[in-house]
Amino acid sequence: MNIIIHRGSHEIGGSCVEIKSGDTRIIIDIGKPLVDNNGDNFEFSDYKNLTGPELVKKEIIPDVDGLYYWDNSNNKIDGLLISHSHQDHYGFINFIDDRIPVFLGKPTKDIIDLTVQFTPVEVEIKNPQFIKSGEKFKIKDFKITPYLMDHSAFDAYAYLIQVGNKTLLYSGDFREHGRKSKAFYWFLNNVPKNIDVLLLEGTSFGRDNKEFLNENEIENEMVKISKETKGLLLFQQSSQNIDRIVSFYRASLKSNRLFAVDIYTAHLLAVINEYNDNIPYPSKSFSNIKVFYPFWLSQRIVNDKNKDLLYIFAKYKITKEEIAKNPSEIMMLVRASMLSDLKIIDSFKEASYVYSLWKGYLKEERMKKMLKFIKNNNIKKYHLHTSGHASKNTLKKLVNRIQPNKVVPIHTFHPEKYKELFDSKIVETFSDGELIEV
Numbered sequence: 001m002n003i004i005i006h007r008g009s010h011e012i013g014g015s016c017v018e019i020k021s022g023d024t025r026i027i028i029d030i031g032k033p034l035v036d037n038n039g040d041n042f043e044f045s046d047y048k049n050l051t052g053p054e055l056v057k058k059e060i061i062p063d064v065d066g067l068y069y070w071d072n073s074n075n076k077i078d079g080l081l082i083s084h085s086h087q088d089h090y091g092f093i094n095f096i097d098d099r100i101p102v103f104l105g106k107p108t109k110d111i112i113d114l115t116v117q118f119t120p121v122e123v124e125i126k127n128p129q130f131i132k133s134g135e136k137f138k139i140k141d142f143k144i145t146p147y148l149m150d151h152s153a154f155d156a157y158a159y160l161i162q163v164g165n166k167t168l169l170y171s172g173d174f175r176e177h178g179r180k181s182k183a184f185y186w187f188l189n190n191v192p193k194n195i196d197v198l199l200l201e202g203t204s205f206g207r208d209n210k211e212f213l214n215e216n217e218i219e220n221e222m223v224k225i226s227k228e229t230k231g232l233l234l235f236q237q238s239s240q241n242i243d244r245i246v247s248f249y250r251a252s253l254k255s256n257r258l259f260a261v262d263i264y265t266a267h268l269l270a271v272i273n274e275y276n277d278n279i280p281y282p283s284k285s286f287s288n289i290k291v292f293y294p295f296w297l298s299q300r301i302v303n304d305k306n307k308d309l310l311y312i313f314a315k316y317k318i319t320k321e322e323i324a325k326n327p328s329e330i331m332m333l334v335r336a337s338m339l340s341d342l343k344i345i346d347s348f349k350e351a352s353y354v355y356s357l358w359k360g361y362l363k364e365e366r367m368k369k370m371l372k373f374i375k376n377n378n379i380k381k382y383h384l385h386t387s388g389h390a391s392k393n394t395l396k397k398l399v400n401r402i403q404p405n406k407v408v409p410i411h412t413f414h415p416e417k418y419k420e421l422f423d424s425k426i427v428e429t430f431s432d433g434e435l436i437e438v
Helices: 052-057 106-118 181-190 215-228 242-254 263-273 295-303 320-325 336-345 359-363 365-376 392-402 415-421
Strands: 002-007 016-021 024-028 079-081 102-105 128-131 137-139 142-149 156-163 166-170 197-201 233-236 258-262 289-292 330-333 352-355 380-383 406-410 435-437
Touching: 002 197, 002 406, 016 166, 024 156, 079 142, 102 106, 102 142, 106 128, 106 263, 106 295, 142 181, 181 392, 197 392, 215 233, 215 242, 215 352, 242 258, 242 263, 242 330, 258 263, 263 289, 263 295, 289 330, 295 336, 320 336, 336 365, 359 365, 365 380, 392 415, 406 415
Parallel strands: 024 079, 079 102, 102 128, 166 197, 197 406, 233 330, 233 352, 258 289, 258 330, 352 380
Antiparallel strands: 002 016, 002 435, 016 024, 137 142, 142 156, 156 166
């Protein structure tokens, strides 16, 4: 078995790994980078006019023989595995050869398809092959077992790859402090020991050593903030962080506030409820949820000829006027693109704003405008967040349980720190493009 980390050996995001044995080749993830070479936020719009080969030449997308639609190589990739629905793991999928089967969870594809309808994301998965946790499947010589993991993305997987007597585990992104911790414990109890190579994410390296808050603690803190806030309670988070949506929704019930989400989030929750009926979405069963229609998002939907999407949750609509009239009764999901809507609402006396995202995003220009708006309106600001990734203790728990022969850093800016946490004899660091022989 040969392994090449095409991207991700020394950075978070842009993950892409190739695994080869005999004449069988598979790729795990084909993500967009999160940062550019200067450490600034990566913006693909800066390169959108380049051709595929030019993107490869400039090292924007990985140089992988037989992966892309313009590549005439006879050495085609036999399958692409997608770990979850975050763009740093699937964002460049549009460039792959349509004939390559794409293995992913059905919920993951539904989330990606919905995101395409509501956002500028341009992705189409043309040859999907659906997987389920614990159910093995084959790609030629490889036997593959997906394991559902606890992560901030719904339907996230680790992959066990077996060929002959060799085994590799790709951890994907995971944690144990979310609302799906049982999935992580099931994984620990069912994944084989003594794996040859563990490709282990290390997002938490380089951050402080504090244990991360769990989602119940996030929920309880949000209840406290909500009860202390006499006016409108705004919160900003990723709509795809379903655990956080659930935490804040439960907090809204406990503090007697309506829970207002935008139309994209409403549709996303409805899609996920099809796979887990405990997920709240605008409906008779979850009457506390109301749907807000941001101007620019609604315009995009109309311009993209998806107007029918606006009417599905019409009966649960809450207007700007209703929010302005009853601010103390509402907990409202916002983002920087909604500033024009917030200016119309203009009812921020004794209001609060809870930022529930990675602090790194605060450097973006749109977030600077959002924070200026918060400050100018004397809105009290909180940062209430927990990582979607494993703490160092969780990483140790995984390594101690499966006892891999080799731990290879991936999805981390600090591969050198792995030897501080694990036995240095089993840690081996590689560069992007370097061959790992097993």
